[in-house]
Amino acid sequence: MKIIKIVINNSVINNEFDYLLPKNIVTSIGCRVLISIKKKYYIGIVIKITSHSIKYRNKLKFITKILDKQPLLNSFMINFAKKISQYYQYPIGSILFRILPIFFRKKNKSCINIDDIQSKNILYMNNIKILKYFQFLKIKKINFKFYNQKQDYLYKKYNNFMKNEKINILENFKKKCNQNKFCVYVTQNNIIFLEKINIYLDMIKIILSQKKQILIIVPQYYFSFQLYKYFLSKLDTSICLLYSNFTNKKTLSIWKNIKNGLLSIIIGTKFSILIQYFKLGLIILTEEHNFIYRKNNVFEYNTRNIAxxxxxxxxxxxxxxxxxxxxxxxxNINIKKYDFLFENKKEIVYKNFFTFFFLGEKTFKSPYLSKTLIKIILKYIQKNEQIIIYYKHIGYAINILCNFCHKILKCTDCSNNFIFYKNIWKLYCYCCKKIINMFDICPFCHKNFFIPIGIGIEKLTELLNNIFPNISIFNINNDNFFKKILCINNKKPSIIISSQILYKEYFSFLKNSLIIFLNIDNILFSKNFKTTEYFTQYIFNILNNHLNKKKKTVIIQTHYPNHEIFLKIFKKYQTYYDVVHFILKERKKMLLPPFTNHISLIFESKDQKILLNFLKILKKKIIEKFINEKKFIIIGPLSLKQIKRKGFFRKQLILQHIFKKKLQLITNYIIVIMKKIIFFNKIKFIINVDPI
Structure with a gap:
């Protein structure tokens, strides 16, 4: 009698369960089955069929039910999930269920037959409904100018390829494809808005001629529309958009068509890398630096590394x-691990296109807006221009303080300060994503007198409305992106406030020569050593999207105008890559990634004393074991940004080593020894590989 090894959808249990397969029943690796554990039923996935088990056969149970006639996952996807599980130290069962559509994760949908799903016309994704839904056609009617190599003088100057150079690039690419060789190419441009699109188009045609699929990953769904529309006009093949906003039934139908090879080009968000493809031939990861790729609600992983x-x-x-x-x-380019597909030989010198001013005044006409800044804004309004203000803080106030007991309102689950929204009179926790009604009285002293502290976008809009009552003010975010840009009249002066980058392909109609950055001082006090890198990418992406023949003014309002970081980014260094090389030198001296590797072990407990005692014993045991490991460093216990979450106190240990494999072996040893420490049953732990 055969024994099948099964994994379940659980983020804590990383075990394989052994069950007996009845003689008359046949199943395969990658099929789902129904099993019972302690009188409860769970959906599991078969990952191995064998005749041996560590347990005695008489102690093994039979499976309850076979749910699939044919495997949902092939051997490649199971091996892929195993690799991810081994690297990120995360249960393979949870990863495999993440790969499957939601339809197959729920019990009430478990017995659905995939063959019954209609795939009558796979081009239903390629109709006009999606574009209408996002008002894309309306945007085109008001003459939004998308990228065109003939019109954009910068790219005409810097990115015109000689025919011979283009031929060499395509020949080398075709050679690699024919040899089925893995290689990582890097390009310094933005395919989302069709920069050097002709070369990409030729490469895609090479892959399509080999009857293989192409995956293009974008950070957010609204980035995909221009690519989608362009490829529809240029290629006679099936193309689909894929992101999380689709209904479960639509996603399931797309998943089936991709798996069967009926869709050739897939333009999707980060989760599309985990889908099973018929025959994948090329992956293009756009905006590879984007912070969105490094974060996930299920488990911490980097989409770029998985791709x-x-x-x-x-x-x-x-x-x-x-x-x-x-x-x-x-x-990785410097150490010859990655190669440039084609390299921009001339970098943009931003000083030629922007004039940078720092405002560091102590006197303000209104909170957070200096007198000089208000005068400058008024000057540009009189010129009938649109002013763009980049500001990241959401809500009306960052904190709410009680005037009597001087205590700040905090989330009961995570102890983080609530953000106050005046328009809806709600409190919002950024960490827990929890929304509650604003308190009538203080929960500490039971008196009613609250003071809003800090300024959010709502309050900034209110201040600007008071100062400039006759000027239209637009607050643009991810949710209202397309609706708001339809309301902007380029013939009238207006102020646009945004927390995200306003891409020139959508906003080229603006008559704008003033860009303002407010309240950027928080980067100077961050605990995260990568903050400077993220800020630099954010700033230079914004500047890239405001390049024009006419020189623009950039104002940075800060209390620290002479700070070293600001002076190096805006004055000392000429280009983005000058700043990056400075950061690399700094990290090399400090032995920080990418020159070393980090793993963060996060521990949680409802009892703070038990947590601290446990970590004290654990750290002592780690030091005793690896005292002779000179290239290994243990840091902590340290507090996290989210000190408390859902009633659990949180601390972390950071492990550092030059060699990645050695660090993983040390982590595996730590997992074994900490199970032997007293009170381990009262501790929850999370492993975060390559923490942000």
Whole structure:
């Protein structure tokens, strides 16, 4: 009688369960089954069929039910999930269920037959409904200017390829594809808005001629529309958009068509890298530096690293694409691990296109707006121009303080300060994503007198309305992006406030020559050593999207105008890559990534004393074991930004080593020894590999 090894969808349990397979029943690796554990039923996935088990056969249970006639996952996807599980130290069962559509994760949908799903016309994704839904057609009617190499003088000057150079690039690419060789190419441009699109188009045609699929990953869904529309007009093949806003039924239908090879080009967000493809031939990761790729609600992983792993396992090329490449990517180029597909020989010198001014006044006409800044804004309004203000703080006030007991209102689950929204009279916790009604009385002293502290976008809008009552003020964010840009009249002066980058392809109609950055001092006090890198990428991406023949003014309002970081970014260094090389030198001296590797062990407990005692014993045991490991450093216990979460106190240990494999072996040893420490049953722990 055969024994099948099964994994379940659980973020804590990383065990394989052994069950007996009845003689008359046949199943395969990658099929789902129903099993019982302690009188409860769970959906599991078969990852191995064998005749041996560590447990005695008489103690093994039979499976309850086979749910699939054919495997949902092939052996490649199971091996892919195993690699991810081993690297990120995360249960393989949870990763495999993450790969499957939601339809197959729930019990009430478990018995659905995939063959019954209609795939009548896979081009239903390619109709006008999606574009209408996002008002894309309306945007085109008001003559929004998308990228065109003939019109954009910068790219005409710097990015015109000689025919021979283009031929050489395509020949080398075709050679790699024919040899089924894995390689990581890097490009310094933005394919999302069709920069050097002709070369990409030719590469995509090479892959399509080999009857393989192409995956283009974008950081957010609204980045995909221009690519989608362009490829529809140029290629006679099936193309689909794929992101999380689709209904479960639509996602399931797309998943089936991708798996069967009926869709050739897939333009999707980060989760599309985990989908099973019929025959993948090329991965293009756009905006590879983007912070969104490094964060996930289920478990912490880096989409870029997983995409590279997938390309390596598939023996296919991958292209990493960005105007502001990440420090890790530049480091890998320096050590010859990655190659430029084509390199921009001339970098943009931003001083030629922008004049930078720092405002560091102590006297303010109104909170957070200096007198000089108000005068400058008024001057540009009189010129009938639109002013763009970049500001990141959401809500009306960053904190709410009680005037009597002087205590700040905090979230009961995570102890972080509530953000106050005046328009809806609600409190919002940024960490827990919890929204509650504003308190009528203080929960500490039971008196009613609250003071809003700090300024959010709502309050900034209110201040600007009071100062400039006759001027239209627009607050643009991810939710209202397309609706708001339709309301802007380029013939009238207006003030646009945004927390996100306003891409020139959507905002080229603006008559704008003034850009303002407010309240950027928080980067100077961050605990995260990567803050300078993220800020630099943010600033230079904004500048890239405001390049024009006419020189623009950039105002940075700060209390520290002579700070070293600001002087180096805006005055000392000429280009983005000058700043990056400075950061790399700094990290090398301090032995920080990418020159070393980090793993963060996060521990949680409801009892703070038990947590601290546990960590004290654990750290002592780690030091005793690895006292002779000179290249290994243990840092902590340290507090996290989210000190408390859902009633659990939180601390972390950071492990550092020059060699990644050695660090993983040390982590595996720590997992074993900490199970033997007293009170381990009262501790929850999370492993975060390559923490942000």
């Amino acid at each position: 590279i792993l997938r390309a390596k396992m598939d023996n296919i090329p991958i292209i990493l694409n960005s105007n502001t490449l990440s420090i890790e990517t530049i480091y």
